[in-house]
Amino acid sequence: MANENVELMRGEPEIAVRKLAIPIMISMLLTASYNIIDGVWIAGLGQAAIAGVGFVTPIFMILNGVSVGLGNGATSSISRAIGARNHEGANKSATHSLLIFLVASIILSLILLVIQEPLLKTYGASGQSLVEGIKYGTPLFIGLFAFMFANGCSGILRGEGDMKRAMYAIIVSVVLNFILDPVFIYVLNLGSAGASLATIVSSFASAIVILYWILIKKDTYVDVNFKGFKFEAAVAKDILKVGIPASLDMFMMSIAMSFYLVFISSVGGEYGIAAFTSGQRLYLFGIMPLTAIASAVAAVSGSAYGARNWDYLSRTHTYGTKFAMMFSVAIMLILVIFAPQLALIFAYTPETSVLIPEITRFLQIACLGLLLVGIGMPSSFMYQGIGRGTTSLAWTIIRELIFTVSFTYLFGIVLNWGLVGIWIGLAVGRILASILNFCYAKYTLRKLKPQMEA
Template identity: 75%
Template sequence: MDNKNVELMRGNPETAVKKLAIPIMISMLLTASYNIIDGIWITGLGQAAIAGIGFVTPIFMILNGVSVGLGSGATSSISRFVGAKNHKKASRSATHSLFIFLVASIILTIVLLVFQEPLLKLYGASGQSLSEGLKYGTPLFLGLFAFMFANGASGILRGEGDMKRAMYAVVVSVILNAVLDPIFIYVLGWGVAGAAIATIVSSICATIVILYWILIKKDTYVDVNLGNFKFNSSIARDILKVGIPASMDMFVMSIAMSLYLVFISSISGEFGIAAFTSGQRLYLFAIMPLTAIGSAVTAVVGSSFGAQNGDYISRSHKFGAKFGVIFGTCVTIILVVFATPLATIFAYTPETTHLVPEITRYLQIACLCLPLTGAGMASTFFYQGIGKGTISLGWTIVREVIFTVGATFLFGIYLGWGLLGIWIGLAVGRMLASILNYIYARYTIKGIRKTLGN
């Protein structure tokens, strides 16, 4: 039942991390372009529309985080069974993952539709920006099942090392979103709601393609048979012990972002929110390659852990961290050097050009954390690979809430440095936490190798 993807994960760990990371990287960059493309087209609707979508962003992060997190749970579980050469359990894990995605999408749809308006008001949205936020959020949350299955089912493919086909589905989805955005927003006159609907329709297409491969074509390593599905609590727990903490990662980050919005809103109102959310789109886009490297580390470490190979676990993490630092440095140089033209992408109208200097300053300061974040990201995902999702979550809390929120409050609010202090706090907090995360991961790996004797 082995295939070339499975054999790759069981082979040289450096080669596996590199080869698996590149298609994941392309997929994630393309996925992140949803937000970029939406931002470009929505700029033409004015500052209130930009701010309205910015207020929805923390909620969307929760939604996207749960889908990616549960996908990570599937990846970790399946890859560990692949490493242990247990095809039957890998297949059952994939089947249970689809069931979990369905249940989670139903629950989240209900919760987000009920609480989106109170949350937007809590973040500081009011008047026109609140109205625009609701217009964008409502269709987005109604169609969240599409994100859940697109990201989750991609996690199943990643678990068996099949990164390329997940990438192909995303390519089709992104192209479709780019075509539909201007049609729905301007031609049909749906405004910000049109951007959300375009994203949902595109995600549905990606979901259909991936589920076709898994359920109908059946040419994957895992063999998913929904007709013979019988719920097994131990399999579900194996997925959720990583999936729930990984989902909470994004929830924690959305809480942190909510606090950033509160700080920024108190400093400079709608102007600061618009500048931050525009720059944040580029930051989230830039961090995708680092997340992709981390996802590859999860799969390779999971396979190595299943095979009880401590040397491969160590090499996978170390190479992933090194790869992340190099990539993070390259991305940082691009963002700093080309900050002004990049900022102009999100402020090209006469009504929004005044945002360019502040977006530029955000990019040149806040993004300086990316090189060290690369090492920290590989370390966070390493814990998911060995099935320790709670430790991964713990480091996310340390990075985003304790260090970064603390630093933004210190520099931006307490010391009174305003928006400049917020941007400095974002960089300093993330850098310090990433250094500590890497050190602790190496300490953990040393203990694992001692236990395994290799």
């Protein structure tokens, strides 16, 4: 199976992107269902709990982002080695990746446990929402190693094109989370802490499944063996030159999210935060298919770049963009047209029903940004695939911190349009940045052509 996956990566790029994207898409939609499932059960705890979890979101994005980012570093390094037909190089990349996941999880757990309370207060959390935020965040940060290895090891499988088994591991995790959420939250009466504890236990199960395939069953293309292991700085650097910027992608997005929370809290208070948190869950769920396609683009781009095949690299980007655009338009229409019905998912109790109009407005305005996100996201992931993680990071900063934060502040605060202005800013900033990102990707490909064909 592993060899078939590798040959698929080396074959026609359109077929590779399509076949790799579907299982990634299913995996990511299932992963995103963590947030949806947690949101549904947390909604029953009241508005303070919803807001408290919302305040944790930027920190959780750092936690999740580092694990996904380092996994992307592993994907890029392994796929480029596969494209260059360097099996030993792929093995070293996988082995060093596991070591990096372990070290990063220990360091970040300690840091996040220390900074969570002052950060939550900075975002505007106070009183009961602060209490709920700490209850939800603490188990997540203690159990960071589970997320780190679940997402990171999935990156190793993606690097060799084995998307199906990464999907199977996610299925195990989601089913467990679905079962454990109500048990931990209500049966064991753990409240907000129960939701995060269920997520950690489920992620741990996913990590165990993937590590079994890699370390014990050993039926993957990469052969991880720590016997006689020697640390090689060059290998770690190759992983981290994509992994660190990819991790910082999420960090920059969490900083942007912090600004959004401050803006929203200043004009809409706890009500605005709760509405944004609920609507944002659906938005993030909606972009999962686009992220999946972009992840496939990263893997196939890495293989094409490693093989120095410019035609395959260019075709990968072009097809990935068209494929993502098709999904982005469809998802946008669903979220906008069915916004009132979707809002009910997170506002089904008498106390939270007052959130329905604002959640609906968020979906009908902010989600218009999906119109062109489909051309920006594959471009960013292509940079990661060819080993240019800093370029991908730069476009995240441009999109979220420069364009989107600026427009949300302009419309929401300066022009005093309130929450509606912030929702408009989210859409406008992302659309404009995505257009520029796509244009720069095409420019990058033109510059690479003479180098790769030399």
